[in-house]
Amino acid sequence: xxxxxxxxxxxxxxxxxxxxxxxxxxxxxxxxxxxxxxxxxxxxxxxxxxxxxxxxxxxxxxxxxxxxxxxxxxxxxxxxxxxxxxxxxxxxxxxxxx
Numbered sequence: 758x759x760x761x762x763x764x765x766x767x768x769x770x771x772x773x774x775x776x777x778x779x780x781x782x783x784x785x786x787x788x789x790x791x792x793x794x795x796x797x798x799x800x801x802x803x804x805x806x807x808x809x810x811x812x813x814x815x816x817x818x819x820x821x822x823x824x825x826x827x828x829x830x831x832x833x834x835x836x837x838x839x840x841x842x843x844x845x846x847x848x849x850x851x852x853x854x855x
Contacts, residue, residue, distance in 0.1 A: 786824055787835045794837035805839055810846030819850030826850075 793812050797805035813822065826849055828834075833841050 783824065783828060784835075786821060786828070790825065790840045791835075791837045794839040794843075797839065802839070802842070806843040807846060809840060809843035813843070814846075814848050822847060823850040 790809075790813070793809050794805070797808050800808065813825070817825070825847070826844075829836070829841065829844055
């Protein structure tokens, strides 16, 4: 067997990496959404909402949009008001056929 210093891969005692931690992922999602909104702050409100929704629809995968809507349903803490306003134009992820 290889010595522990030469083994690769996570050990049973390895803590969860940030990308797998739900709170870290949610924080990153909120941060990304707010960065998108900050780009459009100089736009008229209606146009900004459309552009924010368009960006999220084009570049966020369904899992990310699902987490976004779940967070929004819990109050959307930390989200820029422009992101919240744009939510009506964001496509919910497709539901699996039953």
